[in-house]
Amino acid sequence: MKIMVAIKRVVDYAVKIRVKPDKTGVETQNVKMSxxxxxxxxxxxxxxxxxxxxxxxxxxxxxxxxxCVDTLRTGLAMGADRGIxxxxxxxxxxxxxxxxxxxxxxxxxxxxxxxxxxxIDDDCNQTGQMVAGLLNxxxxxxxxxxxxxxxxxxINDEKMEFNxxxxxxxxxxxxxxxxxxxxxxxxxCSDSVxxxxxxxxxxxDREVDGGLETLCLDLPAVITTDLRLNQPRYATxxxxxxxxxxxIKKFTLKDLNVEIKPDFEVxxxxxxxxxxxxxxxxxxxxxxxxxKNEAHxx
Amino acid sequence: MEKWRAGRRFLRYSSTIDPxxxxxxxxxxxxxxxxxxxxxxxxxxxxFHHCFRFLTSNRAPAPPLGTSMEKGIIGNAVRxxxxxxxxxxxxxxxxxxxxxxxxxxYFKGILGDxxxxxxxxxxxxxxxDWMNKYRGSSKLLLLPRSTEEVSQILNYCNSRSLAVxxxxxxxxxxxxxVPVYDEVxxxxxxxxxxxxxxxxxxxxxxxxxxxxxxxxxxLDTQGFxxxxxxxxxxxxxxxxxxxxxxxxxxxxxxxxxxxxxxxIEAVLANGDVLDMLGTxxxxxxxxxxxxxxxxxxxxxxxxxxxxxxxxxKLSSVNLAFLACKDYFSCQxxxxxxxxxxxxxxxxxxxxxxxxxxxxxxxxxxxxNPLPPSLHNFYVLIETTGSNESSDKEKLEAFLLHAxxxxxxxxxxxSQDINQASSFWRLRExxxxxxxxxxxxxxxxxxxxxEKMYDLVEEMRTRLGAPTKVVAYGHLGDGNLHLNISxxxxxxxxxxxxxxxxxxxxxxxxxxxxxxxxxxLMKANEIFYxxxxxxxxxxxxxxxLLDPNGILNPYKxxxxxxxx
Numbered sequence: 130m131k132i133m134v135a136i137k138r139v140v141d142y143a144v145k146i147r148v149k150p151d152k153t154g155v156e157t158q159n160v161k162m163s164x165x166x167x168x169x170x171x172x173x174x175x176x177x178x179x180x181x182x183x184x185x186x187x188x189x190x191x192x193x194x195x196x197c198v199d200t201l202r203t204g205l206a207m208g209a210d211r212g213i214x215x216x217x218x219x220x221x222x223x224x225x226x227x228x229x230x231x232x233x234x235x236x237x238x239x240x241x242x243x244x245x246x247x248x249i250d251d252d253c254n255q256t257g258q259m260v261a262g263l264l265n266x267x268x269x270x271x272x273x274x275x276x277x278x279x280x281x282x283x284i285n286d287e288k289m290e291f292n293x294x295x296x297x298x299x300x301x302x303x304x305x306x307x308x309x310x311x312x313x314x315x316x317x318c319s320d321s322v323x324x325x326x327x328x329x330x331x332x333x334d335r336e337v338d339g340g341l342e343t344l345c346l347d348l349p350a351v352i353t354t355d356l357r358l359n360q361p362r363y364a365t366x367x368x369x370x371x372x373x374x375x376x377i378k379k380f381t382l383k384d385l386n387v388e389i390k391p392d393f394e395v396x397x398x399x400x401x402x403x404x405x406x407x408x409x410x411x412x413x414x415x416x417x418x419x420x421k422n423e424a425h426x427x
Numbered sequence: 428m429e430k431w432r433a434g435r436r437f438l439r440y441s442s443t444i445d446p447x448x449x450x451x452x453x454x455x456x457x458x459x460x461x462x463x464x465x466x467x468x469x470x471x472x473x474x475f476h477h478c479f480r481f482l483t484s485n486r487a488p489a490p491p492l493g494t495s496m497e498k499g500i501i502g503n504a505v506r507x508x509x510x511x512x513x514x515x516x517x518x519x520x521x522x523x524x525x526x527x528x529x530x531x532x533y534f535k536g537i538l539g540d541x542x543x544x545x546x547x548x549x550x551x552x553x554x555x556d557w558m559n560k561y562r563g564s565s566k567l568l569l570l571p572r573s574t575e576e577v578s579q580i581l582n583y584c585n586s587r588s589l590a591v592x593x594x595x596x597x598x599x600x601x602x603x604x605v606p607v608y609d610e611v612x613x614x615x616x617x618x619x620x621x622x623x624x625x626x627x628x629x630x631x632x633x634x635x636x637x638x639x640x641x642x643x644x645x646l647d648t649q650g651f652x653x654x655x656x657x658x659x660x661x662x663x664x665x666x667x668x669x670x671x672x673x674x675x676x677x678x679x680x681x682x683x684x685x686x687x688x689x690x691i692e693a694v695l696a697n698g699d700v701l702d703m704l705g706t707x708x709x710x711x712x713x714x715x716x717x718x719x720x721x722x723x724x725x726x727x728x729x730x731x732x733x734x735x736x737x738x739x740k741l742s743s744v745n746l747a748f749l750a751c752k753d754y755f756s757c758q759x760x761x762x763x764x765x766x767x768x769x770x771x772x773x774x775x776x777x778x779x780x781x782x783x784x785x786x787x788x789x790x791x792x793x794x795n796p797l798p799p800s801l802h803n804f805y806v807l808i809e810t811t812g813s814n815e816s817s818d819k820e821k822l823e824a825f826l827l828h829a830x831x832x833x834x835x836x837x838x839x840x841s842q843d844i845n846q847a848s849s850f851w852r853l854r855e856x857x858x859x860x861x862x863x864x865x866x867x868x869x870x871x872x873x874x875x876x877e878k879m880y881d882l883v884e885e886m887r888t889r890l891g892a893p894t895k896v897v898a899y900g901h902l903g904d905g906n907l908h909l910n911i912s913x914x915x916x917x918x919x920x921x922x923x924x925x926x927x928x929x930x931x932x933x934x935x936x937x938x939x940x941x942x943x944x945x946x947l948m949k950a951n952e953i954f955y956x957x958x959x960x961x962x963x964x965x966x967x968x969x970x971l972l973d974p975n976g977i978l979n980p981y982k983x984x985x986x987x988x989x990x
Contacts, residue, residue: 143844145647159742161815163843199816203842363748363796363839363846366830369823 130240167245205372206364212377227259232385257353269333563606582698593725595667598659601946635666654681672722674942679903692732696973750802774809775903789860
């Protein structure tokens with residue numbers, strides 16, 4: 130199975146956002162740009178699924194100006210196998226991105242499409258849902274926890290229980306990947322663990338108000354990842370070196386036959402009002418007076 | 428590798444929240460004049476009672492001034508210092524007056540009731556150093572708001588022969604920022620405004636009480652950076668940084684404060700204000716006296732304002748966390764980095780496996796960037812430049828080459844600011860990790876780079892278990908932070924370390940204090956690094972500027988000369 134992951138280049142999470150003086154948008158000149166943190170989590174999850182032996186390839190996709198290639202390089206250095214860059218200079222909004230992703234899905238035919246639940250720049254939280262709708266695929270949004278499978282083994286008549294954490298709970302186990310387990314145990318495991326190997330389904334725990342909801346989805350499916358799902362890995366030098374020889378394929382909007390029609394217009398971007406400095410009151414009476422007569426809360 | 432993968436899969440959900448989104452995991456910024464108050468509360472738990480039990484019992488209620496009770500405390504204090512960390516016992520200088528109620532009233536007249544602090548809890552914080560290792564018994568903390576007030580205070584103290592200790596963020600590591608006995612504490616934390624900033628020249632003029640991190644934040648909005656950066660930035664104040672000539676992480680790039688401080692306003696012991704607050708890069712008119720106040724640890728005057736040359740903020744910062752198999756590789760890597768990364772190299776730090784192990788075990792929310800196992804040495808290389816893509820390309824090419832020739836065995840390159848912060852956290856959090864690990868003997872040495880690690884190894888064979896010899900530091904500047912971590916303070920351990928560590932350093936023509944200063948801890952050890960004549964001249968300068976010796980007594984200069 131192939132997994133496609135969408136990654137977005139955004140203003141770095143730790144950078145203080147500044148609005149352009151002409152209020153047309155956010156300042157991005159000379160500002161550190163990085164991979165959207167939710168996309169990083171999506172990519173990490175895809176890599177873990179691949180490492181668990183369920184998927185064979187992870188393809189990272191990014192859309193936007195030429196510099197998106199840098200973000201793709203980061204993705205490749207984390208471990209993605211290939212990159213796809215959809216070059217677009219115009220502003221891309223969720224519906225356009227969803228249409229482009231659908232077009233790419235038709236080219237690449239992945240079994241799973243993973244996205245971050247939202248990008249930290251526009252906070253739309255729409256693309257995953259839209260692309261699932263366009264593809265008519267089931268969707269598991271805000272994935273936040275891997276499935277915890279309790280496996281009971283009988284070795285020499287001695288019962289052992291251990292928890293097996295699977296990325297997303299994809300129900301297939303390749304014991305060859307679990308080398309940490311004693312080889313003897315592996316042998317037994319591969320015979321005695323019966324999981325629905327060919328069911329082609331996945332389980333997602335998603336965050337909802339007041340708790341978790343567990344969904345079982347048929348593949349192919351769309352997943353969007355939430356914060357607590359995993360902790361993304363670092364790009365190590367050996368992997369950066371390997372990434373140098375990985376391919377990034379370029380597509381234009383024309384190649385994908387998608388026309389971008391802006392269906393809305395950004396009128397103005399303004400900063401939120403600045404918080405006023407607090408004042409120190411010298412007595413309880415003064416505090417009560419201020420609450421009554423200035424703040425009008427009591 | 429494979430083992431790690433399997434292990435990871437079982438373990439990875441143990442930490443549920445990514446620290447980057449958790450506001451509580453941000454480095455704390457303490458804005459009060461007693462910046463490290465909260466830290467104290469935390470660290471008190473583990474060794475306060477152990478070390479200070481008898482002192483604590485004497486703490487409340489406040490004894491009447493100048494009585495035998497007070498003398499009792501003083502006697503204890505001397506023994507305590509001797510017992511715990513080996514500073515030679517020093518007697519209270521009898522020529523200093525005792526504080527009386529007239530003095531308090533006079534100070535209240537100058538500063539107002541609010542800024543004359545006699546509250547026990549606040550005094551306890553101001554009397555105790557960051558490590559809970561040094562503790563004075565001052566009864567008075569003054570919070571001046573202007574140079575004039577500092578001047579009036581010192582003028583009065585000088586005429587009354589009241590000893591004073593200038594205090595900033597109180598983050599010093601050698602007992603220089605807390606009283607030894609009953610010195611009046613003068614904390615300039617309320618003098619915390621930026622006076623001017625010139626966007627063309629990058630020259631910042633500010634008051635001494637500005638917290639370093641606040642200045643960094645202020646300059647960031649202006650597109651500039653401070654030429655110094657250190658782990659204590661959230662609490663330490665620029666006046667203290669200048670007075671102690673703090674070094675820190677960026678020294679390899681921007682040089683020491685002797686180069687970056689363009690001017691100083693300082694108040695002398697007699698209250699005279701010395702206005703040397705120039706904002707010129709070049710000024711060869713007579714003796715450049717401001718340098719006397721940089722690094723003299725408040726023993727010659729109290730710095731009240733500074734002007735600093737700040738470099739423009741460059742947009743492209745890259746950070747690599749690297750593993751080396753031996754110390755020789757670290758050294759070679761430094762030479763190569765200076766050659767190949769020259770103009771963009773902005774930090775070159777190292778830590779050994781013992782330090783890394785300590786950081787991973789005692790700091791919250793950190794993880795090993797290069798799992799699964801520990802490597803012998805780790806190096807952090809930071810580059811700062813103006814062109815994102817070419818800088819990154821240059822650094823990557825350098826690192827990949829270093830890896831091919833075997834100088835580095837593994838490494839990771841930060842891909843965003845959060846990753847960079849977590850790499851820095853491992854290095855910058857080490858003092859904190861050491862504090863949490865138990866008792867710690869800290870040494871801050873300048874040693875020729877090629878000899879540096881020999882000392883660490885000799886110390887390890889010398890001390891053996893159960894102590895841990897932890898080594899890290901600014902390799903780019905030849906500055907080793909040698910820390911001996913032990914379950915508890917022990918005279919026997921100390922006798923094994925001192926004077927051996929000083930003698931060794933002296934033998935290799937190193938400095939026994941690279942950037943921490945001498946303070947109380949090393950005042951008597953100055954001869955290991957400075958000749959007799961030099962120290963004699965220092966003593967003459969001290970006598971000239973502070974004839975009554977009221978400024979930060981018992982520190983910097985050997986006690987034999989200062990009394």
